[in-house]
Amino acid sequence: MLAGLQNVTFEFGARVILEDSTWHIQPGERIGLIGYNGTGKSTLLKLLVGQYSPSAGTVERSRTTSIGYLHQDLLSFDTTESIHQVAMSAFEKVLALEKEIEELGKELERTGDEKTLHEYSDKLHELETLGGYDIHHRTEEVLQGLGFSNADLQRPYKEFSGGWRMRVLLAKMILQAPDLLLLDEPTNHLDLPSIEWLEKYLLHYQGSVVIVSHDKYFLNRMVTKIVELYQQELHVYNGNYEFYEKEKAVRIDLQQKAFENQQDYIRQQERFVERFKAKASKAAQAQSIQKRLDRLERIEDVAIERPNIRINFRVDKTPGRVLVELKDITKTFGENTIVNGASIEIDRGDKIALIGANGKGKSTLLRIIAGVETYEGERKWGHNVEESFYAQHQLEALNVNNTILDEMKECGSQMTELELRTLLGCFLFSGDDSDKKIRVLSGGEKARVALAKTMVSKANFLMLDEPTNHLDMHSCDLLIDALKKYEGSLILVSHDRYFVSKTANKIWEIVDQQVKEFKGGYDEWVAWKERMAKQEAEQKKAESKNNKANEKQEQKQEQKPEPKPVAAPAPTPSAPINKEAKKELQKQQRIFQQLEEKIAQLNKERARLEAALADPGTYTDKSKFREAEDAYKKAEAELSKMNKEYEQVFEKIMELEKN
Incomplete structure (x- = not known):
């Protein structure tokens, strides 16, 4: 065991956080x-590292x-210090x-002492x-994996914002490679590529890892055990988050x-007690039953779990077909061009869902759409659009x-006070949290108030920048349900893959300073990206193979000496054989040329079909997609067959030329 809790009870004043709980890592x-x-x-993580002491029980390390x-x-x-130096401090020893x-090297140069040499x-x-x-190499690899460029590595740590600083400290911790890694919301400050890199890294991490996260995708891919803190107790589930959800439903039932x-x-x-406690012949029995009831360990009602409250949007107006149109939009920050x-x-x-790595301009594009960011070009609102x-x-x-x-009441949503409290x-x-003043709220609490205000507006077009950042899983689920039922339109920026996969029917990505649209959900987009990457790799492999074959043929032709004019040989018994060989060589050369032409045509056809498959519009029509995919598979099979024939004919030609 690396660490754990043994019969631990922990209290904050009168509030019990944990009661008589045991957990071994x-x-x-x-x-x-x-x-x-x-x-x-x-708080539980702070108990494990010794920042807090338990009211009862022991923390074992x-x-x-x-x-x-x-x-x-x-x-x-x-x-x-530079971020490279901060991360390098992981290697203190x-x-x-x-x-x-x-120092020893300097001394050795000065004295040449044998003891110093040893x-x-x-x-x-x-x-x-x-x-x-x-x-140094490992440090650069980890920092680059977490999204830093080579140019960033020597920049001072203090120049970076909070989110980027947290990445540097995460890099340092990973490089320290402790036996037990405790990560409190590690994905909060990471973009999608960095989250995916961290997943791969931690999957091969030699030590143990405990993660607090509201990212369901991350937990599903990362963990093999779930520990739930619920009703002051720790409940263990031996599986990932998906397993926990199913098992939890059974346990609740x-x-x-x-x-x-x-x-x-x-x-x-x-x-029975009420009826017979005053009757002399039954009083002792009634008293005994009452004592038994007093000692009875009561089972908690699951109804004390937070209820699944529905958030209902009210959309007053139906907009026109096009809500927003962007034409020839260009946005630059100094030398950095976001879109052109x-x-x-x-x-x-x-x-x-507008997705991609940090620094690509997702939030900037969202602000351009909202009209709160300067830009070159034209942004045109559609008819009857009410945005939030x-x-x-x-x-x-x-x-x-x-x-x-009061802040919620001023939104003009016409919801009753009870409805607003339920929504909050x-x-x-x-x-009583609803009666707190805005001034005493933390940044995260203010963000949740602003999001709640957005939700109760009667807007038919929502623009949401990282809406799940300050919500727990349950609240995220409620928001997902609400957005699924929302009759209006929306565009959102989020690094929460589960949230995106459940809410978006289109994916936007900024690629080469243009906005690329994929007509489909997140899971379909991921599958499409993987398929395109695989096809690209196969195409490069095939091109490389063909290039090598062509090079080999050219080398053979270069090595073949130029024929010298000689007198015709006298007829011999072997002459018919040479004539036959020459005919066969000419035949194979004709076949070789024909195959080259066919392969070139097939390569063009495959390129055309790949372009069709790369077009998101293909995926809007199932029959069109299947037709394109079948044609592509057929072309691939034919090309593979032709390449084999090509190689066989080439080898025959080489053999005949030797003779």
């Missing part, structure tokens, strides 16, 4: 720690266990050893054992039935003197 485990916001997941803990409080760290070797050699061997010669059975038993016993002469439109019914824009800057528009409830519950404001 074994070597090589990848665990997802989940629970509703505010249940104490981050092996003396030899090294623990790395990534959390939001690390952002208070600041330095003028190696860096100290390098300094020792440097010590110098020992230190070099130790450096090699610790992998000290490749620490069993718990509900057990609760109902126990309630029936309690009511029955209580009626891009044109695209958003139609009624579109639910678009949610982004971090919307927090500044909140009236700090209002309560949360979906955005993690329960009970």
